[in-house]
Amino acid sequence: MSAISAKRKRAIALLSLTSIIFITLDLQGSASTSVLRGTFGVFFRPIEGVARVITRPVSNAWYGITHYNAVTQENDLLREKIAQQEGAAVAAAASVRLSQELLALNGLPTLAGINSVSAQVIGDSPSNFSQNVEINQGSDSGVKVGMPVMNAAGLVGKITKVFPRRSIVMLITDPEYALSVKVINNPEAASPIIDPEASVPPSSTSTTTTTIPQPQPTSNIPGFTPGTTTLPLTTINVPVSIPSLTPTLTVPNNGALPIRETGILEGRGPSRVPIVRFIDSAQRFGTILPGAPIVTSGGSLSLAPPDIVVGTVSKVTDRLGTSGPILEINLVADLANLSFVRILLYQPITEQVKP
């Protein structure tokens, strides 16, 4: 009996030591742990596949019982939203195209210039303490560690582990995730900048009345009523300047343009929304209001290219001194219901493995 006990104690010591060595190797980024995981996956995937087939009816029944009301409500809401957004999408697509053309004309990087791979989400992390999903594209499709992942709404996360035909995506809400972002703040009351030297007083000024007629609905998109987005019949007084014959210099009104400040977005787990810290409390930036959009900042050391939509500010917590406010973020991507994602084939410099 004591011999068996000694044997078991040796086994316990050996297994514990193996675990500690594996932890050390994995934290050092050793490839051996990935090889072990990959080898185990080869044997385990068929078992998982069979289990998935067997348990699918039970999973579906569970979803049916627990989510029926939510799904019907969501369907109604989505139908209404689709009708509203179909029209807006046409206008937005035109604006995006114009913006991309302008950026390309000036030699600035755009998302349109980055290739991407579409993937399906095939599983969540089977743990209560990690925020990862598994997708069905891997190194065979050109996916590499560090590449940003987004869905139709916005940024979702980044690739953390790559296998030949699958990858692991760390979601934005994981406490390990941090990303440089921009907050685009619209100044509340932008005062025009007057340059007394540059501006030439107009020779004469008069006031005229302009009537903007209500546009007729012209959309032929089914389910879209453009009446909700058209301007009402308005009468406004516009001061019209009649320039003199002397040359004039136009100074752009910077105060009316959106102002951008950078900060760091940090995930805080599934039960708490991500936050943005280290925003400068510059006077020009003004007060950040809920609803201000958050986009990726880009840059040579950033994890993602610029201007990927991340979310909007939901709450602003001011702090004393120069530490700047903390912003709570409503993510635009619904991370609880991910089905399809897009991997941008953009590997940040910081994630590239040196030969």
Added chain:
Amino acid sequence: MSIRFIRFISSRWTRLVLVASVLMGFQTTLLNDMRPFGVMAQVMVLFAACAGVIYGAEIGVVAGLIIGLMYDCVLTTPLGLASLVLGATGFIAGAFPYFVRESSWWNKAIAVAVASAVGEILFPVAQALVGLGGWVQWRIFVVAAVVALINMVLAPLLLPIVRWTLKETLIG
């Protein structure tokens, strides 16, 4: 040679690996989809706790370490972390036979629930110890409570399976 092979096949540890593979299949599919109160049931923690409750601390630790190592291969946390946590869970559950001489099914279920709750709390603590901070939040107590409740319900179903799996030998 053939006797050795039969011994190896009929060994409790071989059975453990096979049964744990099947349970892990359910863990990564069915239990991954069904999340009551937003918390995933942890059948691997349940298995380690059941092993400890039935066969004592030593078998509980070895079973926990082995199935933990398998579980590590599908998790994204550092390899070996779940192994140590499940080993500790098996050890804690293994204290039960020392305190209760003639146990019934319901006090075994309670012991499994307590060990599961402690094991579930150990996960984020272990993550913090290796530098993966951010998971030690008040939420872990909610997660531990839900996991304990689910495991208490599932324990009477899994205890016979664990008893059969870790039986010393099926031959001779």
